[in-house]
Amino acid sequence: MPATPAISLESGESMLAKGPEELNRFMASTLEPAISSEMPQLEVRYKNLSVTADITITEDVTAKSELPTLFNTVAKAFARVSPMRRVVRKEIIKNASGVFKPGTITLVLGQPGSGKSALMKMLSGQFPVESNITVEGEITYNGVAQNEIIKCVPQFVEYVPQTDRHFATLTTRETLEYAHTFVGGGLVEKGAETFAKGSVEENLAALEAAKAYYKNYPDIVIGQLGLQDCENTVIGNALVRGVSGGERKRVTTGEMEFGMKYVSLMDEISTGLDSAATYDIICTQRNIAKTLHKAVAISLLQPAPELASTSSPLVA
Structure with a gap:
């Protein structure tokens, strides 16, 4: 019989009783013997990455002309086909190189409009590359070029967006449970095949721990992000009263935690949160x-000194 686990697997609350750090250490030490290696890892590299956009503009660029009115919309449509149009090239990312290594946390610093969001969207495969967009340089995942696996990138790289987009009438718990069911609810079904390289006891312990972790994952995320007080409150929006802006941002962060993701790219997660x-x-x-x-x-705009000290490398 396998030894009694150091952490109770009965519920999400009991699994977090000793804190999220102890839970993560327990999961790593329990799963790794059964897969006969360390947890899966992914290294993201980008070299000489440049992104530019060709933008059509008119001479009449004023605050009034930028208002979203019917007249301005029609005028801009005609401007695109008019011989008087002018196309300018805007640099979004210029000759950037870097690497995000497994086991490290990196802070990406920069002013608004410096390309932080564009970089993270490019690395997560979610940048809308259209006909007016030019991309140069290399992006690789464990040495494999992005264009070879572009459809699979979102499966192992998560992108936490800067904006909060949710179903306003769902509660915090319902939002996280929906994300869990939609993204990672069936992952444990493959556990018997995954955890088969250790002893019988190690394989059984790993399978039980994985089942408990995925079963209680919404509760674990709620506990890790401190969302207990609003778990039964609707998310809300401009028309529906709901959680606070800081709580909504934490829901956005938690929503992207589900699934077997090896890389997390978080865009301005401090918006609406205190230090x-x-x-x-x-x-x-x-x-x-x-x-x-x-x-x-x-990515952060102006991190406090104590936040900068928590990371390994910095990208500015």
């Missing part, structure tokens, strides 16, 4: 990166 909440989230992500060998990159 203490931001610090807690970054510390949790740092522990996940260290214990589960995950690559984490977080």
Whole structure:
């Protein structure tokens, strides 16, 4: 019979009783013997990456002309085919190179409009490359070029967007449970094949831990992000009263945690959060990166000194 686990697997609350750091260490130490290796890892590299956009503009660029009125919309449509149109090339990312390594957390710093969001969308395969967009350079995942696996990139690289988009009438718990069911609810079914390289006891312990983790994952995310007080409150929007802006941002962060993702790219997650909440989230992500060998990159505008000290490298 396998030894009694160091952490109770009865519920999400009991699994977090000793804190998220201890839970992550327990999961890593339990799963790795059964897969006969460390947790799966993914290294993201980008070299000489440049992104430019050809933008059509007119001479009449004023505050009034930019209002979303019917007249301005029609005028802009005619401007695109008019011989008087002018096309300018805007640099979004210019000759950027870097690497996000497993087991590290990286802060990406820059002013608004400096290309932080564009970089993260490019690396997560979610940048809308249209006919007016030119992309140069290389992006690889464990040495494999992005264009060879572009359709699979979202399966192992998560992107936490800067904007919060949710179903306003769903509660916090319903939102996270929906994400869990839609993205990762069936992953444990493959557990018997995955956890088969250790002893019988190690394989059984790993399978039981994985089942408990995925069964209680919404509760674990709620506990890690401090959403217990609003788990039964609707998300809300401009017309429906719901959770606060900071709580909504944490829901956005938690929603993208589900699924077997090896890289986390988080875009301006501090929006609407106080420094203490931001610090807690970054510390949790740092522990996940260290214990589960995950690559984490977080873009921030003006991080406090204590936040900068929690990361390994900085990209500015």
